[in-house]
Amino acid sequence: PDTVRLLSSAQVITSVGNVVKELLENSVDAGATSLDIKMENYGLDRIEVRDNGLGIQACDTAVMAVRHYTSKISCHDDLERLDTYGFRGEALGSICAVAEVSITTKTVGEDISTQYSLDVTGKVVLQKPSHLGQGTTVTVLKLFKNLPVRRQYYTNAKKCKEELKKVQDLLMAYAIVKPDLRLTLAHNKVVMWQKTRAADLRGALLATLGSGVVAHLLPCQHLQEQPQISLDGFFPKPGADYLSTSSSSHDKTFIFINNRPVQQKDIMKLLRQSYTAQYPSESNRNRYPVLVLQITLPPSSIDVNLTPDKTQVLLHNKEAVLVALEALLVSLYGFRSP
Numbered sequence: 001p002d003t004v005r006l007l008s009s010a011q012v013i014t015s016v017g018n019v020v021k022e023l024l025e026n027s028v029d030a031g032a033t034s035l036d037i038k039m040e041n042y043g044l045d046r047i048e049v050r051d052n053g054l055g056i057q058a059c060d061t062a063v064m065a066v067r068h069y070t071s072k073i074s075c076h077d078d079l080e081r082l083d084t085y086g087f088r089g090e091a092l093g094s095i096c097a098v099a100e101v102s103i104t105t106k107t108v109g110e111d112i113s114t115q116y117s118l119d120v121t122g123k124v125v126l127q128k129p130s131h132l133g134q135g136t137t138v139t140v141l142k143l144f145k146n147l148p149v150r151r152q153y154y155t156n157a158k159k160c161k162e163e164l165k166k167v168q169d170l171l172m173a174y175a176i177v178k179p180d181l182r183l184t185l186a187h188n189k190v191v192m193w194q195k196t197r198a199a200d201l202r203g204a205l206l207a208t209l210g211s212g213v214v215a216h217l218l219p220c221q222h223l224q225e226q227p228q229i230s231l232d233g234f235f236p237k238p239g240a241d242y243l244s245t246s247s248s249s250h251d252k253t254f255i256f257i258n259n260r261p262v263q264q265k266d267i268m269k270l271l272r273q274s275y276t277a278q279y280p281s282e283s284n285r286n287r288y289p290v291l292v293l294q295i296t297l298p299p300s301s302i303d304v305n306l307t308p309d310k311t312q313v314l315l316h317n318k319e320a321v322l323v324a325l326e327a328l329l330v331s332l333y334g335f336r337s338p
């Protein structure tokens with residue numbers, strides 16, 4: 001059973017970025033508006049995520065990290081109206097299988113916080129009073145200590161830097177989609193990135209991309225019924241051709257489906273085509289525009305259960321989404337896909 005647990009957990013928790021993503025999503029699900037993320041040695045020695053969310057009820061703490069426990073859905077129908085990032089109860093249990101985890105939490109009704117140390121199966125093995133305020137702090141030590149090959153991967157300095165960049169890109173995406181979230185990221189005790197609270201999407205963009213970029217973006221919207229699709233976001237103003245990210249990188253093309261940052265090949269392709277159609281020079285061929293696209297669909301028309309990290313989303317009506325996006329691109333730029 002130990003080996004099975006390790007192998008299946010290693011599939012859910014594939015990287016440092018993955019751990020940060022799961023912990024961050026749990027904090028947002030718990031209503032947090034403030035998040036402090038600290039990493040040491042690129043997250044291999046320590047990842048700590050502190051939030052000011054609701055905390056974990058004392059009655060749930062015994063099972064919180066046991067695999068497949070979730071407080072977020074109680075019946076299958078809940079999946080059809082999902083409004084949380086998590087629902088499978090897999091993250092905490094899986095992290096416990098590949099690292100040393102402790103969780104400190106306090107709900108509003110409690111006077112002091114409690115720190116829980118968890119074993120490889122996610123069971124609480126030690127509990128003691130602690131001094132932290134309202135919310136939850138998850139500490140992950142010695143990530144992949146029992147997966148030498150994966151740990152080996154991170155001995156390469158270049159790989160480590162890439163992973164850190166991925167974490168920053170990830171935080172940027174959540175910073176945009178959750179305007180009222182305050183975020184900090186520290187690596188080896190140095191603050192690398194921070195974002196203050198904002199009132200709306202535009203404010204969030206100012207706080208993450210800066211006013212220089214936002215000045216060249218245009219708010220836009222497209223609503224469609226039958227099937228119900230709502231698109232909104234900020235696109236480059238026609239003529240803002242320098243607003244592209246470096247060649248073949250799409251790290252500033254933010255696409256969200258029902259608030260989830262996603263990688264959607266067909267949507268990316270259409271956006272890139274519209275960009276290169278406007279600026280057909282050779283050097284623009286593989287560029288992606290800086291933009292934010294939020295796609296909102298009825299929860300029942302998407303399936304986020306495709307991959308453990310939920311960044312691939314299966315759309316029941318992908319064609320309709322592409323048609324709606326094209327309509328938006330036509331109205332903005334007069335662009336029609338070839």
Ligand code: ADP
Pocket residue numbers: 022026027030051053054055056060064065069070071072085086087088089090091092093136
């Ligand atoms: P899921 O998010 O799919 O429910 P997880 O393994 O990520 O599964 O988390 C298990 C449970 O632990 C959650 O359902 C939630 O009840 C609790 N939990 C985890 N992190 C937090 C947090 N930061 N604040 C409050 N509750 C949390």
Ligand code: MG
Pocket residue numbers: 022025026085086087089091092
């Ligand atoms: Mg979760």
